[in-house]
Amino acid sequence: MNKWTTYQPSGRTDWSRLLRSLGWGLPLAALLGGLYQLILYWFPYGLVWLCSPVVLGFVLGVLAYRVEVHGHCRNKRVALLIALLLSLTGLTASHGAAFQIFVMKVAPGQFLPKPNRKPVPPLEKYLSLRQERGFVLHHKNSSATELAGGFVKFFWGLEALAVLWFGTLLTRTSRSEPYCEDCHDWLAAGEVAWKPGFERQALNRALSHGTLSALLDIQSGLCMSAEKLVFTHLLCNHCSRLHYVSVVRSWREPGPEGKPVFGSEEIGRNLRATPGDIARLKFESYTTEQVSADALRIFTGGSAVESAGSHLTP
Numbered sequence: 559m560n561k562w563t564t565y566q567p568s569g570r571t572d573w574s575r576l577l578r579s580l581g582w583g584l585p586l587a588a589l590l591g592g593l594y595q596l597i598l599y600w601f602p603y604g605l606v607w608l609c610s611p612v613v614l615g616f617v618l619g620v621l622a623y624r625v626e627v628h629g630h631c632r633n634k635r636v637a638l639l640i641a642l643l644l645s646l647t648g649l650t651a652s653h654g655a656a657f658q659i660f661v662m663k664v665a666p667g668q669f670l671p672k673p674n675r676k677p678v679p680p681l682e683k684y685l686s687l688r689q690e691r692g693f694v695l696h697h698k699n700s701s702a703t704e705l706a707g708g709f710v711k712f713f714w715g716l717e718a719l720a721v722l723w724f725g726t727l728l729t730r731t732s733r734s735e736p737y738c739e740d741c742h743d744w745l746a747a748g749e750v751a752w753k754p755g756f757e758r759q760a761l762n763r764a765l766s767h768g769t770l771s772a773l774l775d776i777q778s779g780l781c782m783s784a785e786k787l788v789f790t791h792l793l794c795n796h797c798s799r800l801h802y803v804s805v806v807r808s809w810r811e812p813g814p815e816g817k818p819v820f821g822s823e824e825i826g827r828n829l830r831a832t833p834g835d836i837a838r839l840k841f842e843s844y845t846t847e848q849v850s851a852d853a854l855r856i857f858t859g860g861s862a863v864e865s866a867g868s869h870l871t872p
């Protein structure tokens with residue numbers, strides 16, 4: 559059983575910051591939704607149509623993530639609500655733009671009132687006309703495919719699904735990122751350190767112990783080893799008191815046709831660390847600085863590092 563303390567969001571929301579973020583987030587979501595329809599109109603090709611719902615969903619998801627980060631949102635429900643709001647704004651704007659393009663280019667005059675005809679509600683008429691006319695996709699050899707009826711509904715469903723799926727998926731990562739409640743800011747990335755060439759038994763022992771210090775106790779072996787424990791450090795740049803460490807086991811093994819296969823497994827995410835843990839981590843494992851010095855030593859046969867260090871010794 560793991561005994562480590564992981565980061566838990568406080569659930570607070572900085573409403574004034576969040577509203578300011580929505581001030582640029584909502585118009586941008588609407589703009590992206592409109593732009594998406596223009597791209598579909600300008601490039602009526604099968605591949606573009608196939609990829610576009612996923613791209614729209616991803617872009618709106620990233621936008622929701624940026625708005626939440628900028629708005630300092632640490633509340634799961636509020637984050638989800640923001641993601642839904644932005645996704646639906648983008649989707650609504652996209653359908654609005656599609657309606658405008660359809661009326662202007664595909665069915666001009668169809669929505670003008672005509673004498674002696676019973677008026678049909680515009681939305682109902684649009685939905686039936688749109689399914690009747692369908693989408694015309696062009697091919698390289700100047701032929702075209704018309705996809706009408708059920709396909710139109712299927713495509714709209716696909717768009718909605720992609721947008722909502724990405725919106726909620728990306729927001730899940732934003733709400734679990736560590737935040738310093740004293741300094742009112744997200745934690746910044748610190749150093750990356752790794753312990754290569756460790757013994758499996760030592761790792762199993764540390765895992766059964768379930769503490770960060772047990773993981774720090776694992777002895778490093780050869781730097782060039784194919785299996786590593788990678789420690790990524792997050793810290794509060796303002797107070798320097800708050801530290802979190804995530805640990806991933808990564809490996810490289812020979813795969814088919816001699817090409818190396820890379821794998822990774824998350825050992826612990828955002829584990830609370832003391833300044834002492836961080837000092838140990840830097841001292842007992844390889845950091846980016848040490849490895850670049852090692853690489854330099856290999857490439858220069860040791861002379862560069864020795865001459866660089868020579869001024870330190872009297």
Ligand SMILES: [Zn+2]
Nearest residue numbers: 738741794797
């Ligand atoms: Zn702080």
